[in-house]
Amino acid sequence: MHNFDIKKVMEWLGYVLRCPICCIRYRLEQTKIIETTHDEFYGEASILIHSDCAKCKSSVMFNVEIRGPEVFSVGMVTDLTQADSSRFKKHGPILPNDVIGVHREIRKFKGDFISLFTQQQLP
Numbered sequence: 410m411h412n413f414d415i416k417k418v419m420e421w422l423g424y425v426l427r428c429p430i431c432c433i434r435y436r437l438e439q440t441k442i443i444e445t446t447h448d449e450f451y452g453e454a455s456i457l458i459h460s461d462c463a464k465c466k467s468s469v470m471f472n473v474e475i476r477g478p479e480v481f482s483v484g485m486v487t488d489l490t491q492a493d494s495s496r497f498k499k500h501g502p503i504l505p506n507d508v509i510g511v512h513r514e515i516r517k518f519k520g521d522f523i524s525l526f527t528q529q530q531l532p
């Protein structure tokens with residue numbers, strides 16, 4: 410059996426993880442755990458982390474898999490904020506029918522896209 414001390418794991422990740430854009434080391438206060446699962450019996454854990462780079466301002470999501478002594482990490486540059494990441498994790502994936510539905514609506518749309526997506530001020 411293994412005990413996962415998530416604080417120690419985060420300290421270690423803060424030391425190891427670097428921004429893939431500018432290579433600066435992340436600061437822990439700009440790193441947030443989005444989701445974590447662990448199985449102490451098998452010594453496995455999965456941690457989804459969102460980090461904002463203090464230098465280049467890019468955002469990256471890391472998926473870190475811990476399997477006993479082995480650690481795997483995959484990073485993906487994203488334009489999601491930490492709040493977006495938390496919000497969208499509750500949603501399922503976008504399915505082909507969702508895309509087809511949007512395509513059909515856009516084909517039927519006869520209005521002005523610019524005014525539709527421009528923030529309007531209230532009187």
Ligand SMILES: [Zn+2]
Pocket residue numbers: 428429430431432433462463464465466467
């Ligand atoms: Zn950076």
